[in-house]
Amino acid sequence: MDATILMPLSLDEAVDALARDPRALPVAGGTDLMPRVNAGTVRPPALVGLAKVADLRRWGYEGDFVMLGAGLTWARLADADLASLVPALAAAANEVGTAQVRAMGTLGGNILASGRAADSLPVLAALEATVSCRSPGGVREVAPHLLAPQAGPIAEQLLRPGELITGVRVPLLRGVQEFVKAPVGGGRHLTLALVAGPVVGDVRCAVGGAHPGPVRAFAAEQWLAGRMDPHTGRLSDARDAADFGRLVADEIRPEAEQRAARAHLRHVVAVCARRAVQRAFGG
Amino acid sequence: MSGPGFDFDAAPTTSYVLRVNGEARLIENAWIGENLLYVLRERLGLPGAKDGCGQGVCGTCTVHLDGVAVSACLVAAATLGDREVRTIEDLDNDPETAGVQRALVESGAVQCGYCVPGVVASACALLARSSEPGEVEIRRALDGHPCRCAGPHPMVDAVRTAARRRAPRETHSTMMFNVIAPPAAGGTE
Numbered sequence: 001m002d003a004t005i006l007m008p009l010s011l012d013e014a015v016d017a018l019a020r021d022p023r024a025l026p027v028a029g030g031t032d033l034m035p036r037v038n039a040g041t042v043r044p045p046a047l048v049g050l051a052k053v054a055d056l057r058r059w060g061y062e063g064d065f066v067m068l069g070a071g072l073t074w075a076r077l078a079d080a081d082l083a084s085l086v087p088a089l090a091a092a093a094n095e096v097g098t099a100q101v102r103a104m105g106t107l108g109g110n111i112l113a114s115g116r117a118a119d120s121l122p123v124l125a126a127l128e129a130t131v132s133c134r135s136p137g138g139v140r141e142v143a144p145h146l147l148a149p150q151a152g153p154i155a156e157q158l159l160r161p162g163e164l165i166t167g168v169r170v171p172l173l174r175g176v177q178e179f180v181k182a183p184v185g186g187g188r189h190l191t192l193a194l195v196a197g198p199v200v201g202d203v204r205c206a207v208g209g210a211h212p213g214p215v216r217a218f219a220a221e222q223w224l225a226g227r228m229d230p231h232t233g234r235l236s237d238a239r240d241a242a243d244f245g246r247l248v249a250d251e252i253r254p255e256a257e258q259r260a261a262r263a264h265l266r267h268v269v270a271v272c273a274r275r276a277v278q279r280a281f282g283g
Numbered sequence: 284m285s286g287p288g289f290d291f292d293a294a295p296t297t298s299y300v301l302r303v304n305g306e307a308r309l310i311e312n313a314w315i316g317e318n319l320l321y322v323l324r325e326r327l328g329l330p331g332a333k334d335g336c337g338q339g340v341c342g343t344c345t346v347h348l349d350g351v352a353v354s355a356c357l358v359a360a361a362t363l364g365d366r367e368v369r370t371i372e373d374l375d376n377d378p379e380t381a382g383v384q385r386a387l388v389e390s391g392a393v394q395c396g397y398c399v400p401g402v403v404a405s406a407c408a409l410l411a412r413s414s415e416p417g418e419v420e421i422r423r424a425l426d427g428h429p430c431r432c433a434g435p436h437p438m439v440d441a442v443r444t445a446a447r448r449r450a451p452r453e454t455h456s457t458m459m460f461n462v463i464a465p466p467a468a469g470g471t472e
Contacts, residue, residue, distance in 0.1 A: 004295035004315050005361045027362045030318075031339060034357045037316045038337040045295060047315050049362025075351075098427025099405065100354040101339055 007049045011056070011134065011166060017048045019136050019162045024048050026164055028056070028071050029104035031097070032113040056108070056166065064172050070108025070132075070165045075099075077107065086170050088126065088177035088193050092119045095181045108165040111144075112155050115212075119191050121154060122208035123179060125216055126193035129170040133163040141169065145206065149213030150255075157213075173197060178276040182268050184209070190254070190268050194276035203228075205276070207269055210254035217273075220247035224277070235281050245274035299361050303327060304373035313361065320344040320355035323370060331371035331400050342428040345401035346370050352408040354427070371400040374407055383407055383445045390441035394432030402428050406442045415446055 006024070008014040018024055024046035027033055036042040050056055056071030059082065066085050068077070074093040076082065083090030089107075096102050096110075096119055110120045111131055124131070125145035133140045140163070147157045159165065175197040182190050191208035203225045206214045227240045235241070254265035298311045301322065308327055318337075323329045323346070335341035337356050344355040347369035374380045383406045387393050392402070402425065409416055409424040416424070421442045422435070430438065 005297045005299065007362065007364055027359050029357070030359045030362070031354075031357045034318055034359060035338045037359075038318060038356060042316075043294070044316055047359060047362055049359070049364060051362055051364040051366060097339065098342065098354075099424050100342060100345055100352055100427045101357070103351045104348075104353050104357060 004046045005049060006046070007052055009052050011053060011164075014048060014050060014053050015134050015136055015164050018164055021046050022162045026050055026112075028106040028109050029073065031101050031105035032109050056106075061172075062169070065169050066172055068107060068168045068170060070111070070167050071106050074102035074105050074107075074110075078102070085172060086123075086127070086177070088123045088179045088195065089120065089170070091177075091179035092123050092181070092191070092193070095119070095179070107168060111165055111168075112159070115153070116209045117189065118154070119181065119189075119208065122191050122206040122214040123193040124168060124170070125206035125214035126195045126204045127170055127173065127177075128204065129168050131158060131165055132167045132169065133159050134166045135160065135163045139166070144214060145216055147213060149211045149215045152212050154213035175202070176280040178280050180272040180276050182272055184265060184268050190265065190272060192248075192269070192272040192276055194273070194280055196280050205248060205273065207248065207252045207254075207272075210252050210265060210269060215252050217248040217251045220244055220251050220273075223247055235277075241274045241277040241281070242270075244277050245270035245272075248273040297361050301327075301360060301363060301368065302365060303329070303368045304370060305367075310360070315359075315361050317360050318356045319346070319358035319360040319363070319368065322360040323355060323368075329370050329372050331375075332404075333397055333400060335397070340427075340429075341398070342401045342405070343398045345404040345427070347374065347404060347408055350408065350411060352405040352424070352427075371404055374404060377407070379410060379445075379449065380407055382449055383410070383442070386441040386445040386448070387438060390437040390444065392430070392433050392437035392441050398428055398430050402430070402438055406438075406445065409442065410446055410449075416442070418443070 006017040008017050025044045026048045028050045056069045058069045060067050074096045077093040078090045107120055110118050121144055128145055130141040130143045133142055142158050147154055178194040180192045184190055189209050193206050195204045203221045205217045205221050208214045224244045227236050249266040249270040252269055254269055256262045256265055294314045296312045297315050301308050301310055320332055323332055332346050332355050333343035335343035339354040339357040345352050346355045349366050383403055393399055405424055421439050425438055
């Protein structure tokens with residue numbers, strides 16, 4: 001087969017293929033690449049097809065973590081077994097695109113696409129998961145929640161040229177995980193992931209769609225953790241959810257060109273955060 | 284496929300074998316960025332899947348890939364390897380498909396008809412994996428078919444009717460006990 005299309009059979013072969021030709025684009029589901037190819041905005045010089053790399057579609061336990069292969073599709077992530085392990089990711093998977101897109105689109109492709117529309121990233125940031133980036137030199141683990149979300153596309157910070165996203169390492173957590181997604185016009189969405197551990201004081205919240213990357217609301221998380229009753233884990237006041245929403249919106253400061261749009265986005269972030277807390281804590 | 288400033292002579296091409304409707308078809312000297320829909324319609328003479336948006340939104344290009352409904356316009360045809368494509372032309376040979384088609388007509392889900400081959404493909408994929416899909420499951424399976432003529436409700440009714448009408452099938456799940464166990468790791472999809 002010619003060098004314009006490579007169909008590696010293993011992870012090593014795939015990584016070697018990308019290292020040999022850094023212009024080559026990896027293709028798994030194609031749901032992010034092909035709209036741009038069809039519209040003529042991307043002309044791939046070479047493709048590395050990942051259909052035959054079975055290792056990318058595996059998952060397994062690793063101590064207190066679950067390793068999810070980058071080639072797992074949204075439909076697979078929403079299945080009952082993986083949904084019981086990482087509920088927030090399954091909830092995000094359930095709200096992606098159409099049935100046809102969920103059947104093909106993959107976790108790794110979504111991280112690589114990394115636009116504001118990458119729904120997996122706020123979930124991974126809230127879970128404090130790490131992304132495995134593999135090159136012939138070895139594997140680097142990168143944590144999306146430690147990157148600079150306002151600075152530009154996360155994929156460029158996450159991945160070095162020639163590296164392939166092979167999987168995600170997600171801590172297995174007890175407690176609740178919520179995911180809320182809201183359309184804000186023009187095909188844009190805001191997403192919010194909330195993780196509240198069983199240990200009182202452990203709250204994590206990340207917002208997607210507001211900035212180029214997922215943004216954690218560290219101060220609001222601490223405030224909410226302080227409002228949890230140390231014995232029951234419930235919130236001390238029914239108004240805490242709405243207050244938390246306002247704090248998250250103040251901290252995240254969503255980006256938009258117009259002031260009115262910014263005000264709208266702030267409102268939507270506040271509502272998403274309030275709903276996530278209401279679902280997580282009841283009431 | 285074309286775009287301003289795109290030099291077709293310099294575009295990278297490849298040749299590969301595509302498994303379509305049970306046959307191995309040779310695709311020669313094709314641009315590597317061609318989507319499956321273009322290959323099916325323009326190179327293999329299978330016009331059943333329709334070209335709508337090219338962005339994976341309209342669902343008119345839906346075909347089966349290893350038995351699952353996918354948007355052909357979002358699939359890079361040259362990277363499919365040995366995965367099996369089935370188009371509406373071949374699905375049409377199944378008796379199940381006739382039941383779905385009849386139910387769609389009877390429910391008033393067919394007006395302009397442009398999206399119908401895709402709807403039939405999605406409905407058949409759903410009925411193949413789920414013997415008695417509930418309303419939520421049907422709506423989720425058809426959420427990639429925004430029909431602007433008849434709206435979604437008649438097609439949901441049609442799938443429910445088609446599922447009800449077919450002969451009840453023996454399934455293993457009716458014979459087995461439910462075993463509560465933590466999900467086992469490993470394995471491919």
